[in-house]
Amino acid sequence: MNRDLSVTGVLSRKNAIMRTSVGIDYSQYETGTIGFDYERLMRDTGYDLSAIRAIQSAYGVGNTPLKELRHLTALARKVAAPGKGARIFIKDEALNDSGSFKARRASISCYHAKKMGFPGVITATSGNYGAAVASQTAKHGLPCIVVQECYDSRGIGQPEIIEKARACEAYGAEVVQLSVGPELFYHFLTLLEETGYFNASLYTPFGVQGIETLGAELIEDCLKQTGRLPDRVVVTNAGGGNLTGTARGIRQTTNQRIEIVGASVNLKGLHMASDKDFNRKSFTTGHTGFGMPFMTNPDRSDVPRSAARPLRYIDRYVTVNQGEVFFITQALTVLEGIERGPAGNVSLAAGFALAQEMDQDQILIVQETEYTGAGKHHQAQLAFARENGIDIRFGDPVEEVPGISIVLPESVGKIRTVDLDLEAIRRSAIKNAVKDHRRIQASDVTYLMEETNSSREFVTRVLRDLSVEWEE
């Protein structure tokens, strides 16, 4: 068969390739002019929380310990106002097989691929998810291909991504490494077509439902250990799946309202498709370069309708700087005796600052850690940054300029979060959802309220500002 392998040729077959490789006909969920039935899409997988628990328990995933960070709590109280400084707990997700919470996502995708009879699994990721899919496919005896954005045009690879390639190869996967650029998606499509493998996208319902157990467990663990519910859960946010899945799991486990805070590393000013900026950042995920665009436009993902929709669940969105995350990673190591990867500690840096706003009898849960090792360690990342000309110094982290400097807090009290404007993000999300439509239906207004977790008044005000009409 002679297929047109040009970029336009391949992209013109995108919908058909996706439908075959994910096994979901997304068109059946479309409603109104712009909406779709998100809950039905999630329900139709056939995996509920108890089914997911059973699969994960059989495949080395989940039931990670929730650990109280007594020394970090004490440290926060040293610099907090009198009476402030919530108890900080961390869900030690590094203890999943393959070393991160991503194993939860991969476990359902790979189980499903096996059940549906796919001949193998492909995923496009430079992060822990690659190792997670490689590990889970190893358990199922399925071939696996991981496509990474790894090198700049000099052939220099980000150490963290090189380490992930090593892990994937160790689990028996084929690793396809590309230079910088969004056309990775084009090559990914050609591989899906060539192999007929399952697309273990992070954004399918399987990839998000797998995290619901994390939300459920942290509620159950917290109740068991402290006799009460957490007041606040802090989640690292990039593509939005982690936050979405965790929040959904929490909601299925308790009716009490728990505040969900998203946290990203501030990489403002760095272009995610820049060959030059690629190796000038110390975080390859968990940053605003993914967090912002995916929150305001979740369907920019590699499936027609992303199951990761963080704006439906997020109560507050904060950023921290690279220097603060490296600092807290070392503090975790030396005070708690827990050595973990820096990328997983974005939410810890944020949680450390946010705990200081809360009363001492309150509870804050940081919901993940990730494994560490050569390449993906604060020592390795700081050394690599310095080699690439980044100015590393102590000072006030607000002075950090991504790609130019990494400013480590000169004192513990200098670790602070910056709040992002969620109302502006909601406006932007509505604008992206409406696209070029000048008139939408009544069901679309309800859809936008759910999408942005906001009132009818807010949605219709934004629609009016956009000169979009709607049916009453």
Added chain:
Amino acid sequence: MIPKGTWVQIRSILLRPEERTGNLPEETKKVPLEMWIKGTLLDASELGEKVRIRTVTGREVTGTLCAVEPAFRHDYGAYVPEIQKITQIVKATLGEEQP
């Protein structure tokens, strides 16, 4: 001559600069989209030659032979004195004496 069956890495150009698409910054637009992949060499060849390999999933891929028995050499990098300073800051804040 590198023998057939050797574990190697190849490099190839997927898109030349003029074929690149999308919203790309200038520095990315002017370089090609490249791919690196590993497998076993299907014909005895020399470094720099165009070769065929078989990957671990059984796919046959062609490209320029760029490494023989490629190894992972990523590490923990050079000494970073700031890390010890962080330890000192957090211990001092907790009022712990440093030996």
